[in-house]
Each structure stands twice: as C-alpha cells, then as structure tokens.
Amino acid sequence: MTASPPKQAAECGIWPSPISASVVAAGATALSQPMLDGADIYWLEGRASEGGRTTLMRRRGGVVAEMTPAPFNVRTRVHEYGGAACLVHGGVVYFSHFADNRVYTITDDGAPVALSAGGTRRYADFCLDSVRRRLIAVCEDHSRSSLQPANTLCAIGLDGSETVLVEGADFYAAPRLSPDGRQLAWLSWNHPHMPWEGTELWVANVAPDGSLSDARVIDGDTDVSICQPEWSPEGVLHFVSDRSGHWNLYLMAGSAPQPLCARAAEFATPMWTFGGxxxxxxxxxxxxxxxxxxxxxxxxxxxxxxxxxxxxxxxxxxxxxxxxxxxxxxxxxxxxxxxxxxxxxxxxxxxxxxxxxxIAQLPPVAMLSVPESISYPSAGGRTSHAFYYPPCNAGFEAAPGSLPPLMVIGHGGPTSMASNTLKLATQYWTSRGFAVLDVNYGGSSGFGRAYRDALKGQWGVIDVEDCVAGAQHLAARGLVDPERLVIRGGSAGGLTTLCALTFHDVFKAGASYYGVSDLKGLDSDSHKFESHYTQYLIAPPPEAEALYQLRSPINHAERLKRPMIFFQGLDDKVVPPQQSEVMVEALRRSGVPVAYMTLEGEGHGFRKADSIIATLEAELYFYLRIFGLASGAGAAITIENLPTQ
Missing domain, CATH: 2.40.128 (Lipocalin)
Incomplete structure (x- = not known):
C-alpha cells in the first residue's frame, strides 16, 4: 500500500481546498417532501442553477422522471415559510405553483392543469377527500391589503369551486380526514402563540355534503404543543404532544389521550413549515x-x-x-x-x-471534518450543546505553534436545531483551516420543552451567552486561536451574531445573513406568522419596550467596534432589508470596517447558485482581509473603513 504524502504545514484559514464556493452551490440540491404512492416514490428537489426553482420528481419502476418542468415551481408561501406544497394520490398530483399561487393537477405524464383561481389566495397542506371529489387545504387570503391575511381551512372542488370549512382562528394546519371520510381532524392556534408553544387539536364530523358539524377540541392548550395528527388504518386518531415535557406520541382512547411511548425524546420538531x-x-x-x-x-x-x-x-x-x-x-x-x-x-x-x-459527488473522506458532539458550561449554571468541527484537509495542517481561527454558528429560528449532517457549506470552512462550532443554544429544539423554553423572555441573552461560552470553552482547551474568533448567523442567528459583537468582547468579526438588528422594527415589519413571536422571546407589551431598547443592537451601535459583513435579500418579507441597512449605515458613520452585499430576487434564505457562490466568497475574503491574510487584489467585495495595510 502506498503511503499518503506528508501534510504541508501552512497558516490556517488559507489552505487550498477543492471545496470551492461553486462546488458548494452545485451540491446544494434541496430535497424535501418524500411521498409514497403505491410502488411509486415522489419528492421535491430545489434547483439552485434554475433560480431556486423547486420541481417534483417521481421514481416509477426504476425510472426517475421530472413531473413539473420549468417554469413550474412547486412551492407555497403560506406562513411565508411554506411546506407541504404537493399531494400525490393514485398517480394524480396536486401542487401549488409559486408564481401565481394557483393549485394545479397533473394526471400521469400530462401537462399541469390549473384547478384553483389563485391570485391573492395561497394554499398548503393538502388532504384529498376522494368521495366528495375535493381537496381540503390550508388557505391564506391576502386580499385584505390593509389587514393581516385571513387563514382558513377550505375545500377546493375538483371542478374548481371553493368553500370555507373552518374559520375564526389565526392559524390552521394539518387537516386530516379519517379513513372512512366521516371525521376531519386539524390543528389551530392564535396570536400571540407559535405552534411549538400552544396549539389545539380539533375534530369535526363530516356530512355527506361535505359540511362540518360538532367541531370540538380534543386536546391542547396555550401551553401545550400538539402536532402531526394522523388516523390509524382503523380510524383511531394519533398525534404528538409535549404535555410530558417532550414531544411524545399519543392516541385517543375513548375521549382521553393516552401516551403510546413515554420517553425523554422528541418525536417531532417545531412546525416552522407544513407537512413535517x-x-x-x-x-x-x-x-x-x-x-x-x-x-x-x-x-x-x-x-x-x-x-x-x-x-x-x-x-x-x-x-x-x-x-x-x-x-x-x-x-x-x-x-x-x-x-x-x-x-x-x-x-x-x-x-x-x-x-x-x-450532493451528487462528495469530496474525498480525507477532506471531511467529522464533528464531535460536545456539552459545555454556560452562564447561569446552564449546560449548552454544540457540534465541534476541527480543521481538516488531506494536504495541509496547522503551522507549528499556530492555532486555527474559530467560526461559531448560531442557527436561525431561534427555535430550530443544528444537526451534524454533512454540509459542504461547513466543510468549505474546515477544509481551509477554520474550526467550526455549530451551537444548539438554550432555546433549540431536540432537547425537550424545558430546554426550548429556556429562551422564553431571553432572546438576545441566552443564545448569545451560549455562543460566547462555546468559543471560550474551545479556546481554554487550546483548540482555537482566541484572537481569531468569528461568529456568523442567519435570521435569528443574525441577531445572536450582532448581540455577541455589540455586548461582548470575545469575537473579532462577524457575518449577518438577513439578521435581526431592531426588535421593535421586527414587530412592525414582520409577516403574520411571526408578528407576535417577540412576546414569547422578549416580553408582551408594554414591558417589551424597555427590553427592545436594551437588547436591539441598532440602539447601541456605538458599542459595536468589531468588523462586520452583511448579506441581505431584497425580497425578504421576514426580515426586511431596512433591518440590515440601518445597521450598516451606523457602522459606516462610526468608522468600523463594514461590507454589505444585497441580492436581487432573493428572500429569506438564498436559493440561487450565484447567490450562494457570491456570499461565500465574499465572507471568506472579508475574514482574510480582517486577519491580514489577504491583499486587496481581486477583491470579492468592498470593505469600507478598512485601514490600509
């Protein structure tokens, strides 16, 4: 066997790597919503090379075919985050087309045919009522321009007719018809709650003409989260509830819910999107x-x-x-x-x-950093969790006596979760000599309700403390360079990033991807789904006003002395561009090195290959310039207020 050549010692952060930004973008095929229909399997694929378009794929008898050719985009914007944009039954496909919000149907390999009117109405989370020849779906009507959209459960007849079945709540999800077609179950919840805080599980009788009667709450409350209702083959209603402190499985035994498997484990994740x-x-x-x-x-x-x-x-x-x-x-x-x-x-x-x-073709295993799951002490006696990725490159190692820079990542949500699944976007950094810490700070899902609720009233505090503590923990272990600690995050993780750089003196630079900088502005600009979320994360009004002032980085820009780079989609409806623009302008005025990249046609999360490439290359260039490891030649982005070196 031929021995591997010795590794070359080099400065961490500038190691040559085959995992380029274009490789990351090419490997960014988003997979979602697998569906089984007899022997056939369907799923959705995101096409970064086609402007982020999502298409439906089918495998039948070993042959894979695309069911929705361009320009069809199988996507919905109900709750803005969407999900469950497609349903397949008996070889017939029903899907929401992103461009016009209409529901289309495809039979076998025919062309899509419009079923609904679309326009200001958006649809998601479909359920087929085959006996009555209709779809039951969540509908979000945006026709009231001066008001928040109205959410309902509706029936879309296969003849194109539409009827409202259930209304009155702020939000609906998961309409599920019993096997005999005689009962309909669904979830609802109201402001100011999010679905992982408190939901109600309803059941109603379905008459032969399709109307509902005797609608009643089966379980749930403002402090109990119910999700994933499903009927067994014999018509017994099952669901997931976190009443015990963890999302566990239950069934309805008579009129009372009965736990199926009591366990300190999570059988669900937060319902940010439909169809989980x-x-x-x-x-x-x-x-x-x-x-x-x-x-x-x-x-x-x-x-x-x-x-x-x-x-x-x-x-x-x-x-x-x-x-x-x-x-x-x-x-x-x-x-x-x-x-x-x-x-x-x-x-x-x-x-x-x-x-x-x-990812169609993975880099060699020798180029991949395998993460270590770590737990470490944080402020207030808490224990936080994270995945630590050491630098890894088949041809290079750290120069003698040197330590790698550390990138700390705060995930979005903030009620989300970092996983250790291989991501080329992470390996892009580790293969160049960066260490990466992907933090599941207090408030993350996957660790039970108490851990999730640790962020209640503490957003911008506990998440930040856990990221700071993680960086300090690794520096104390001698694994990373304490003088080259950076932090990055998107959306809620962007707030974590900004707060860490504004209120703590640990990180040397940071990157905000469509991040929150102004909590009061977030309330004013946010879409319906999250328009009251800060009441849980910060405080209900009027107590929130003082905390908004205290925790919003935009109000303390004079304390932010660390270089930052901002990335912002100009079509973002969740965190609008002005959130980034106000912060960038404040840093310009204060003389802090700052860079700002805007992206046309991108919303909350970047889908286009060109966007993925441009942002990664710009972020790397930014850090290398800040750490004095790159010249201005071939600049990927202009950095304002950067001293001449």
Missing amino acids: SMYGFRSEFEIICSYIEDGVSRLAQLSTVSGELRPIEHPYQEIRELRVCGGTIAFLGGAPTIALELARIDLYGKRREILARS
Whole structure:
C-alpha cells in the first residue's frame, strides 16, 4: 500500500481546498417532501442553477422522471415559510405553483392543469377527500391589503369551486380526514402563540355534503404543543404532544389521550413549515417512527399495543420527513459523512436504497471534518450543546505553534436545531483551516420543552451567552486561536451574531445573513406568522419596550467596534432589508470596517447558485482581509473603513 504524502504545514484559514464556493452551490440540491404512492416514490428537489426553482420528481419502476418542468415551481408561501406544497394520490398530483399561487393537477405524464383561481389566495397542506371529489387545504387570503391575511381551512372542488370549512382562528394546519371520510381532524392556534408553544387539536364530523358539524377540541392548550395528527388504518386518531415535557406520541382512547411511548425524546420538531412527519402506520398495531435523543435521530418500530420500541438499523444521525406505506419507508437522512439523501428501506427484505442525493459527488473522506458532539458550561449554571468541527484537509495542517481561527454558528429560528449532517457549506470552512462550532443554544429544539423554553423572555441573552461560552470553552482547551474568533448567523442567528459583537468582547468579526438588528422594527415589519413571536422571546407589551431598547443592537451601535459583513435579500418579507441597512449605515458613520452585499430576487434564505457562490466568497475574503491574510487584489467585495495595510 502506498503511503499518503506528508501534510504541508501552512497558516490556517488559507489552505487550498477543492471545496470551492461553486462546488458548494452545485451540491446544494434541496430535497424535501418524500411521498409514497403505491410502488411509486415522489419528492421535491430545489434547483439552485434554475433560480431556486423547486420541481417534483417521481421514481416509477426504476425510472426517475421530472413531473413539473420549468417554469413550474412547486412551492407555497403560506406562513411565508411554506411546506407541504404537493399531494400525490393514485398517480394524480396536486401542487401549488409559486408564481401565481394557483393549485394545479397533473394526471400521469400530462401537462399541469390549473384547478384553483389563485391570485391573492395561497394554499398548503393538502388532504384529498376522494368521495366528495375535493381537496381540503390550508388557505391564506391576502386580499385584505390593509389587514393581516385571513387563514382558513377550505375545500377546493375538483371542478374548481371553493368553500370555507373552518374559520375564526389565526392559524390552521394539518387537516386530516379519517379513513372512512366521516371525521376531519386539524390543528389551530392564535396570536400571540407559535405552534411549538400552544396549539389545539380539533375534530369535526363530516356530512355527506361535505359540511362540518360538532367541531370540538380534543386536546391542547396555550401551553401545550400538539402536532402531526394522523388516523390509524382503523380510524383511531394519533398525534404528538409535549404535555410530558417532550414531544411524545399519543392516541385517543375513548375521549382521553393516552401516551403510546413515554420517553425523554422528541418525536417531532417545531412546525416552522407544513407537512413535517416523524411517524407513520405500517399497520393498526405497528408504527414506524423516528425520534431525537441528545440531538441525534433514531429509527424504530413501535408497537401500539405494548409501547415497545425496536430499533431499525440505519447509518443516519438525522432523519426528516418519514413516510410509511406497508413494508416500505422513505425519509431524508444524513450523518457526519453522509449529505442529506432520500432513502427507501424495505422492511421485509431489510434492504436500503438511495433514491436521490443532495450532493451528487462528495469530496474525498480525507477532506471531511467529522464533528464531535460536545456539552459545555454556560452562564447561569446552564449546560449548552454544540457540534465541534476541527480543521481538516488531506494536504495541509496547522503551522507549528499556530492555532486555527474559530467560526461559531448560531442557527436561525431561534427555535430550530443544528444537526451534524454533512454540509459542504461547513466543510468549505474546515477544509481551509477554520474550526467550526455549530451551537444548539438554550432555546433549540431536540432537547425537550424545558430546554426550548429556556429562551422564553431571553432572546438576545441566552443564545448569545451560549455562543460566547462555546468559543471560550474551545479556546481554554487550546483548540482555537482566541484572537481569531468569528461568529456568523442567519435570521435569528443574525441577531445572536450582532448581540455577541455589540455586548461582548470575545469575537473579532462577524457575518449577518438577513439578521435581526431592531426588535421593535421586527414587530412592525414582520409577516403574520411571526408578528407576535417577540412576546414569547422578549416580553408582551408594554414591558417589551424597555427590553427592545436594551437588547436591539441598532440602539447601541456605538458599542459595536468589531468588523462586520452583511448579506441581505431584497425580497425578504421576514426580515426586511431596512433591518440590515440601518445597521450598516451606523457602522459606516462610526468608522468600523463594514461590507454589505444585497441580492436581487432573493428572500429569506438564498436559493440561487450565484447567490450562494457570491456570499461565500465574499465572507471568506472579508475574514482574510480582517486577519491580514489577504491583499486587496481581486477583491470579492468592498470593505469600507478598512485601514490600509
């Protein structure tokens, strides 16, 4: 066997790497919403090379085909974040087209045909009522220009007619029809709550003409989160509730909910988007489920009689969007050396098959940094969790006596979760000699309700303290250079980044991707779904006013003395551009090095390949310039107020 050549010692941060920004963008195929329809499997793919368009794919008899050719974009903006934009049943496809909000149908390989009027109405989370020849869906009507949109459950007839079935609540999700078509279950909630704070599970009788009667609340409250209602094959309603402190599975036994598997584990994730699923029925007596323990996903068979969990062997540490049909399961799975992929498992033959990969061609394993799951002490006696990625490059190592720069990442949400699934965007940094710490700060999901609620009233405090503590922990262990600590984040993670740089003196630079800088402005500009979220994260009015003043970085720009780079989509409706622009202008006036990149046609999260490439290259260039590791030649972006070196 030929020995590997010795590694070359070099300054961390500038190692040559085959994982370029264009490789990251090319490998950014977003996979979502797997669906099983008999022997056929469908899923959605994002096309960064086509302006972020999402298309529907089908595998039938070993042949993969695209069902929705350009310009069709299978996407919905209900709640702005969308999800569950498509339904397949008996070979017939129903989907929402992003450009006109209309629902279309496709039969076999025919051309899409419009079903609904669209316009100001948006649709998501479809359920087929085949007996009455209609779709039941969540509808969001934006026709009231001066008011927030109206959310309802509606029925869309296959003849194009439309009827409102349920109205009156601020939000609806997950309409699910019983197998006999006689009962409809759904979720609702009202301001100021988010669905992971408190929801109600409703059931109503469905008359032969499709009208509803005897609507009643089955479970839920303002401080209990219910999600993922599903009917068993025999018509028993199941759902997930966090009443015990963890999102666990329940069934309705008579008029009372009964826990199926009491466990300190999460059988659900926050309902930021529609259609999330972590369980399905193999039979009346067996559920296939995934659940999260200590930040890692498990897969198991669950007996509905005994509550016993039997593990199913698989190589993944993250599992999303699990679907079950008889002896077949399909889901999105990932692990530290496996990028997110669509997997199918035959439970009878114990055979696993990969149907689609988010990254077609991975870099050599020797180029990949495998993360370590760490826990460390934070402020107030808390324990925080994170994934630590050491620098890794097959051809290079740190110069003698040197330590790598550290990039700390604060995820969005903030009620979200960092996973250890292979991401080329992370390996882009580690392969160049950066260490990366991906933090699941207090408030993250995946660790139970108490950990999630740790951020209640503490946004901009606990998340920041946990990121600061993580950087200090690694520096104290001698793993990273304490003089080259940077922090980056998007959306809510952008606020974490700004607060860390404004109110703490640990990080030397930072990057904000469409980040929140003005909490009061966020209330004024935010869309309906999140328009009251700060009442949970900060405080209800009028107590919030003083805290907004205290915690909003924009009000303390004179304290921000660290260089920053900002990235902002000009079509962002969640965190509008003025949030970044006001902060950039403040830094300009104060003489702090600052760079600002705007992106046409991008919203909250960047989908286009050109955007992914441009932002990554600019961010790397920015750090190298700040640390004196690059000249101004071939500048990727203009950095204002940067002293001549």
